[in-house]
Amino acid sequence: VTRRLTGFQPTGRLHLGNLLGALRPLIAAQDTTESIALIADLHAMTMEHDPSAVRRSTLEQATVMLAAGVDPERTPIVVQSQVREHTELHYLLECVAAHGEAARMIQFKEKSAAGGPIRLSLLTYPVLMAADILLYDTTQVPVGEDQNQHLELARTLAIRFNSRYGPTFTVPEGVRPESAARIMDLAEPSTKMGKSTGTGRIGLLDPPEVIRRTIARAATDPIGLVRRDRENQPGVTNLIGILAELTGREPSDAISYAALKREVTDAVEAVVAPIRARHAEFAADPDFVRGVLAAGAGKVRPTAAATMSRARRGIGLLD
Numbered sequence: 001v002t003r004r005l006t007g008f009q010p011t012g013r014l015h016l017g018n019l020l021g022a023l024r025p026l027i028a029a030q031d032t033t034e035s036i037a038l039i040a041d042l043h044a045m046t047m048e049h050d051p052s053a054v055r056r057s058t059l060e061q062a063t064v065m066l067a068a069g070v071d072p073e074r075t076p077i078v079v080q081s082q083v084r085e086h087t088e089l090h091y092l093l094e095c096v097a098a099h100g101e102a103a104r105m106i107q108f109k110e111k112s113a114a115g116g117p118i119r120l121s122l123l124t125y126p127v128l129m130a131a132d133i134l135l136y137d138t139t140q141v142p143v144g145e146d147q148n149q150h151l152e153l154a155r156t157l158a159i160r161f162n163s164r165y166g167p168t169f170t171v172p173e174g175v176r177p178e179s180a181a182r183i184m185d186l187a188e189p190s191t192k193m194g195k196s197t198g199t200g201r202i203g204l205l206d207p208p209e210v211i212r213r214t215i216a217r218a219a220t221d222p223i224g225l226v227r228r229d230r231e232n233q234p235g236v237t238n239l240i241g242i243l244a245e246l247t248g249r250e251p252s253d254a255i256s257y258a259a260l261k262r263e264v265t266d267a268v269e270a271v272v273a274p275i276r277a278r279h280a281e282f283a284a285d286p287d288f289v290r291g292v293l294a295a296g297a298g299k300v301r302p303t304a305a306a307t308m309s310r311a312r313r314g315i316g317l318l319d
């Protein structure tokens with residue numbers, strides 16, 4: 001059986017990149033895989049954070065997941081901090097990981113270069129991510145390029161732990177998400193659309209008028225041709241990619257940039273409108289959403305506890 005883990009950090013509001021790159025593949029695989037949707041709130045604390053914003057965003061992300069079609073019966077939605085085994089395994093894995101392995105992570109180097117005090121948890125972030133994955137006997141982790149190195153570390157730690165302390169963890173494989181979608185920021189199309197970065201973001205809960213404006217302002221180029229050319233026309237290429245992902249078709253190359261943007265706007269609105277509407281329904285009942293999260297944690301806890309008990313025994317703790 002294929003077991004997948006897809007993680008989301010409650011660092012902000014979910015956007016079109018999250019939908020096309022992560023949520024849709026997760027929803028599409030609900031019939032064929034055992035997936036877990038993890039809201040990684042502990043990871044959201046590796047950089048300066050606003051406590052009430054993280055709490056709000058945790059609940060909102062769960063709500064958007066439900067609205068987008070995640071079926072909690074088949075795909076438990078789990079808040080990382082509500083399953084204590086994540087932090088417990090994190091510590092044990094720190095005892096098999098080397099400082100140098102964490103320090104050479106590209107994401108750590110990038111994020112720590114931002115200036116200001118660097119949280120120790122930012123350094124050990126990939127070890128917590130390894131714990132997230134290994135806890136659930138995950139066989140596949142859909143990863144974008146930016147997470148490759150972290151997944152490699154998770155594999156390394158699993159193999160090392162197993163060989164030192166006996167068979168404990170399933171060694172996970174990285175898989176490319178079905179859709180190769182990597183949605184770029186509309187204002188700065190050389191960088192990816194992100195929750196906490198950039199200004200050209202299409203939020204899944206943005207009102208139609210905001211979406212229209214964001215797309216109308218999307219960066220293009222003076223070339224004037226509707227074609228894919230990531231090197232010279234990153235903005236236009238991104239718009240074509242979004243349209244293709246949403247509608248399954250390529251735009252005619254004979255249209256203007258303004259017409260392309262109108263097509264993209266209509267396509268985005270068609271996909272986002274039902275999510276917006278269902279979100280409003282779920283958001284009106286936060287207790288229901290909290291119940292879904294409690295049930296999700298309850299569902300996965302036995303697996304987490306079983307893994308922990310193997311790990312504790314193996315590494316030398318009294319059971």
Ligand code: ATP
Nearest residue numbers: 008009011017018021022182183192193194195196
């Ligand atoms: P942050 O800026 O806080 O890192 P993020 O937008 O990168 O936020 P994550 O929580 O890091 O979101 O990732 C959630 C999921 O969405 C991951 O599976 C990630 O690969 C996917 N994802 C994030 N951004 C994009 C994007 N621009 N295009 C496609 N997939 C994306």
Ligand code: MG
Nearest residue numbers: 009146194195
């Ligand atoms: Mg990210």
